[in-house]
Amino acid sequence: MTELCLQPSDLFSYQPELIIQALAHPLFDQKGLSVTVVRTDLIHSEVSGNKWYKLKYNLLQAKTNNQTRLLSFGGAYSNHIHALAWAAGQLGLVSVGIIRGEPVSNPMLDDAQRWGMQLHFVDRVQYRQRSDAAWLQKLMAEHEVDVVIPEGGSNSLALKGVGELMRGISQQLPGLDYLLCACGTGGTLAGLLSKAPKRVQLEGYPVLKGGDFLYQEIESLLAGANRSVECHWSLDLESHYGGYGKVKADHKMIWHQLEADFGVPLDPIYTAKLFRRFMEKVAQGDYPEGAKIVLLHSGGLQGRRSMC
Known part of the structure; x- marks a missing residue:
């Protein structure tokens, strides 16, 4: 590998x-x-x-635009969150993960935190707002991030x-x-x-x-x-x-x-x-x-x- x-x-x-x-x-x-x-x-x-291909140009755009703080979404076992945390850490970017559900600890999230991702847990009702422009603006201000990558990196x-x-x-x-x-x-x-x-x-x-x-x-x-x-x-x-x-x-x-x-x-x-x-x-x-x-x-x- x-x-x-x-x-x-x-x-x-x-x-x-x-x-x-x-x-x-x-x-x-x-x-x-x-x-x-x-x-x-x-x-x-x-x-x-698929995470390499889905994240590639999202990360390139962030670096090109001098955006240093990224926020994205996922569940407690999200492959996207796991991959983003590692890649962002390697590139010197700060990453924030909005995680669906009650606070938990598992190997996937432990890795993400170890690589520098800041985890923020929200309930399922809040999580459903992940495409709502007003809520996204609130999250961006609260976590001082430059760019939001959608759930799964899909854009x-x-x-x-x-x-x-x-x-x-x-x-x-x-x-x-x-x-x-x-x-x-x-x-x-x-x-x-x-x-x-x-x-x-x-x-x-x-x-x-x-x-x-x-x-x-x-x-x-x-x-x-x-x-x-x-x-x-x-x-x-x-x-x-x-x-x-x-x-x-x-x-x-x-x-x-x-x-x-x-x-x-x-x-x-x-x-x-x-x-x-x-x-x-x-x-x-x-x-x-x-x-x-x-x-x-x-x-x-x-x-x-x-x-x-």
């Missing part, structure tokens, strides 16, 4: 190597499918997966970074038919869509109940970034398995079995749910024989520490 010591110039020049791993399973042979996984979890130990700058990931995937796998990714805020899927070739079908797998709202969120992100979509895309709304952050006993068992089957470490919240639902759809015969399918491993493995 690459150990990247971030300098401002690195954000302009660093191009993470995309590691493509073939996946073998008797079911794939039976259905005549070619399946691979893009291992963005191997980009870096702390800023892994037009994130789409620009994830678009680079899509170009890299297209270059290495020019014949792919389907690209699948887990969804939280929708920023990763929107970024992939912004640069996806017309021939590719993109499937998003929301990991929270009622994920159909992401259709509007993704369209809004694309419009805000002035990006159009050339390919077909859809959301699979059966991939939450109880809701965001829920790891029931049956899911835990399946998660561990998937890791054993494929030899790929997965996080229970995002990638394990993606792989689980994908295998169900393969069994159902949802993909045509001969299809070339790519799953995006979006990282987040540090979250396993409290859930294995």
